[in-house]
Amino acid sequence: MAKVGVFVCHCGVNIAAKVDVKKVVDTLKDMPEVGFAEEYKFMCSSPGQELIRKAIKDNSINRVVVAACSPRMHLPTFQKALASEGLNPYLVSMANIREQCSWVTDDPDEATQKAIDLVARQIKRVVHQDPLDDIYVPMTKTAIVIGGGIAGIQAALDIADGNRKVILLEKSPSIGGRMAQLDETFPTLDCSQCILTPKMVEAAQHPNIEIRVNSEVKKVDGYVGNFEVTIEKKATYVDAQKCIGCGICQEKCPVKIVPDEFNAGLNTRAAIAIPFPQAVPAIPVIDPEYCRKIKEDKCGVCAKICPAEAIVFDDAPKQETVSVGAIIVATGYKEMDPAVYTEYGGKKYPDVITGMQFERLVSSTGPTGGELKRPSDGVIPKTVVFVQCVGSRDESKAHAYCSGICCMYTAKHTMLYKHHVPDGQGYVSYIDVRAPGKTYEEFVRRAIEEEGVRYLRGRVAKIRRLQNGKYRVYTEDTLVGRAVHVDADMVVLASAVEPQKDAVDLAQMLGIAYDADGFYTEAHPKLKPIETASAGIFLAGACQGPKDIPTSVQQGSAAASKVLALFARDTMVKSPQIATVDPTACTGCLTCSYVCHYSAIEEKEFGKHRVAEIIPGKCQGCGACVATCKGKAITLAGFSDDEIYEEIVSCK
């Protein structure tokens, strides 16, 4: 028999000034379910909680209703009070007579009447509440980081330093990401390679990190603490175990027409190649679209000269499933292809290049060995126009969002340009300069004041190639209110930061949310910027939205700390408020499985039938399946039909 203890709180005067608390207690104490009723000034205080404990002991109540503030505030407080007296913590319910009553009702009589009603409903409800046990699920203390850019590397290093195993998964042949392609970095102008390479090497040598390059996720099953991730390693045609990274193959390979991705397509490379000199691992990969041996069974020169006999032409993709407890997504971004901007030449002007191509042109590991020469004829450009916001803040053509990093890297580019061509003149076309980071504004001012770069406020309307090989950039200077044009030797487009092409596919495999642009969505924009809405999956770096290196690194470390906190436990405690299927009532239609956002519902055998089964570790307790099931075969603990209907019915 349920025997409910009712405790009505004054909340100082917050409740008692409007609600006649004594009347509430007097009216309700005679309800047949009620075994004990009392009022107190502050139920959440220690003496208040003691009242509950005492009533459990002395009056043998076995259900509790606290009429006070919102359960969002103090439900856990009272649950603990019950538990400390040996009563199941899920046998308490709260009537919200402050936020929903005393604070929003003018008339004291109406407020008192409403309070009585609100408490009575919870008394009726609590009788239907069942004791629930927290769910414990085991924890696999290995993490996987998807994406080996700076964000992913940082996350992997921090987890590994925390003495946990981590798999660093990278789709391309080397870790490093976009940062490996940069020349110098804002706001300090330190050389990107010099600060990145040591971290790449550290990751490769760390005993707790297993780097898997040329690999992608194919399938994700399971839930926090117990994910099963299927990884596919692409065919690379080189045995990584045998290869010594000498690079003789890429020298001797006769097919030298493959666009060099690392150099942003500015030059070509061999069909077998190590992606860049500092690559980790420094192992070449054969591009099967270009390799003559693979395509037409000719050549095979690399296999003949390889001293380690590492070439395997009959390589094939391999799949493997790994068990991990947590996932960090750090898949980064790509630079937008500016081809849609036909007014800037589409891509038909060789000297109208993107920001990343400029990085490669000034880099000592780039196609020109670090001498700034324009792609068409190798002339040193004496006038360069840098165009900001190409594809950003331009909803009509590309994206509404701001790419965030281009103001800064354009200022950097103008400085790098002046360092390479001291007598050259740089122009920047901009909408406005956004430099909110630490020392960022000072950095931009330095470009303008010390390097004499001319900033022209306005959007570039058109770029036209002139007879003399120059490019006429038609723009405006809105500060003086007139149209201007500049005849430039080269134009650099700060092309927008975009999500990876396969970002949505990966999100759907992982069951995480993404925004209209394809960037991954955090669980809360302010308070949970690292978490996704799926427990155990975290975000780091530019896959969540445009980001510079410092922020990507911060987020990498933050995601790692989330993972380490998770791994500090041996088991996972999950709320027991989850759904279960009654197999005797289930018809096996599986409609429920279509509405479950967490793929928590599977099919199982039940005698001769197939029925639905809900995986407790996966279910998040939303109740969508309950409302869908026509046969009423599903019950959601804590929000069962009985509990909810009782509230509806007993409302007078």
Place this chain on the structure above:
Amino acid sequence: MQIEKEPRILAILCKWCSYAGADLAGTSRFNYPANVRIVQVPCSGRVDPIMIFKAFVEGYDGVMVSGCHPGDCHYGTGNYHARRRIAVARRLLEFVGVHPDRMHFTWISAAEGKKFAEVCSEFTDKLRHLSGTEKTLARKELAT
């Protein structure tokens, strides 16, 4: 149907956004009619049309369901399921002679305390005007 009585409203609110929005209405002291009764559900996707019919049978004059804004549902897509189910429920209500406007579906975020209070007041006004307008099966008869 008695006109003199204040309309009674059942507000079924999801725990993550709308219930928190109602709390904020309280914290901000935005008064609203005392005849509103709130039932918490984990997500608007938990709302089953039968809950709504049950409420009318029990004698409520209006039922309001509110969840997180599109895209903000804590469980991803619960509010979209709710929207679809409630569209169907509304047609069924009409079929049995309950004015479909007695059923109100909305999105209220945790930051929209003011909106919650306003929606409650506006819905109360609307229900007052609806009193006695049902042509066919009166809601009262449905209750018997």
